Amino acid sequence: MASMQTLGGPSPGQSCVLILIFTVLLQSLCVAVTYMYFTNELKQLQNKYSKSGIACLLKEDDSSWNPTEQDDMDSPCWEVKWQLRQLVRKMILRTSEESISTVQEKQQSGPSLEGVRRVAAHLVGTSQRSTTSSAPGSNNEKVLGQKIKSWESSRKGHSFLNNLHLRNGELVIHQTGLYYIYSQTYFRFQETEETPGAISKAENRKKSKQMVQYIYKFTSYPDPIMLMKSARNSCWSKDSEYGLYSIYQGGMFELKENDRIFVSVTNEQLIDLDQEASFFGAFLVA
Template identity: 55%
Template sequence: MSLKTISKDGLSLSRACGLLFLFPLMIQVLLFALIYFYFTNELKQLTELQGRNSQSSLACLTKEYLGDPSGDAEQGDVLCLQFRWQLQQLIRKELLTISEDSSTSQDKRRNDSSGAREKLKQSAIQRVAAHLTGNRQMGSSFSRSSLLGRAPGSKISYWESSRRGHSFLHNVDVLDGELIISQTGYYYIYSQTYFRFQELEGRSVSTLSEERSKHPKQLVQYIYKVTSYPEPILLLKSVKTSCWSKDSEYGLYSIYQGGVFELRENERIFVSVSNEKLIDMDKEASFFGAFLIG
């Protein structure tokens, strides 16, 4: 075999090996190019579809559909209906949330306002009150005032109100034994008077017993209201008839009464009694008062 022949065979073998190496590489490059163009085209189509969907959504709101003229019109209508329905549901949900928040806020403000008014009302109720007590040091605590007119009884014209003992005044004035109402409302009015009998020295028990049996005492307590009406209006009346043992040295009786009445601003209330000479103005036993309850 000549040298020329060997050289030709070696060259052919190297070319064949080079082709075998380049062929797979060319196949890979071709596949990569195909894949690149495929995904690039898909991405472009997806972008265009999103743009058309955005335009279609806007068109649905303006009652215009900007889809592909060659596309299916019914499919476009369905998409518009779906989009509008979803948008309506979202708006309804947001409106309900806003309405609930507003209602909750209004209820809270209303409750806070009601609570504040109730506290203010309760505070006002507690401040309107009076309690007057008797005073033994006053020689004359009674008067037969022309104010009574034909009404029976003698008015108690003096009560202790200067915070001595248990007496007090809160937003109520007192004048000539009368409580002057400063605020219209319903009041609980009460009074107690203490009647005290004592035997006089130098008189026999038999004589006194006979007088008692012949002339029993009627003990009466009245509570009046003074309005624009010419005569006072009787609110409460309580009566007892004295009855005691023949051998007793003292006769002690107390009358208490109370009730709820509506009083208006500047109206006045007072207490009157029968047999005023028998009244003991002890501060713990004879008293008069009222307080606002609503």
């Protein structure tokens, strides 16, 4: 009889396997139910927190915010406002630090050269020759030589004007400061054919050629003030057909608002006003 019962029922090993499988299924079911429960709760909590935060920002919550009261500190609305306040404070501090750093860098780097680039002029010669000689009784009676008025300032070639303007051959200053002023004039002498009897006169004329360049300024003072002059006295060879000479000078001077600077030369008829040869300019240094 015992052997027949043993053959008809499950063995102990099979029973253990069945119990193990049942236990695993039960645990899996419990884990699934628990996961679904907590997921649902977290979703509801997140929705509730988001709606509460949005309500705080949109002022849908009429309760006042007083961080000294424990009830308000425990509310989600207070937490949202506190986090927003911390974020704003952090951004303000970062912006302030960047601004201070930028100011310090500018102070350490020294004065900007932007003004130097903006206040400048370079005038070149033009073929339309126009000069004014010093005439007795005029305002220019104490100006030596003839003032050059044939300057090109309309950005043709290399010419330009920035925060200065040209009037009657004079550069008008608009900003007080220290300026570098420069000018070059190009002298070209072309010998004409002379008769044998006039050779001595031609030679005397060559010997008398003096090339002088002056730079003046007009101020509130009635008389013009000479800033610079440069001269050259050369004798052309008897066998030469022409002579070429250039005079350049430059220097730094303090100019005031409404001062006017200009160039004058002797023997104006010898000036070659080619734009690469004769020019006049100034720029603000400080």
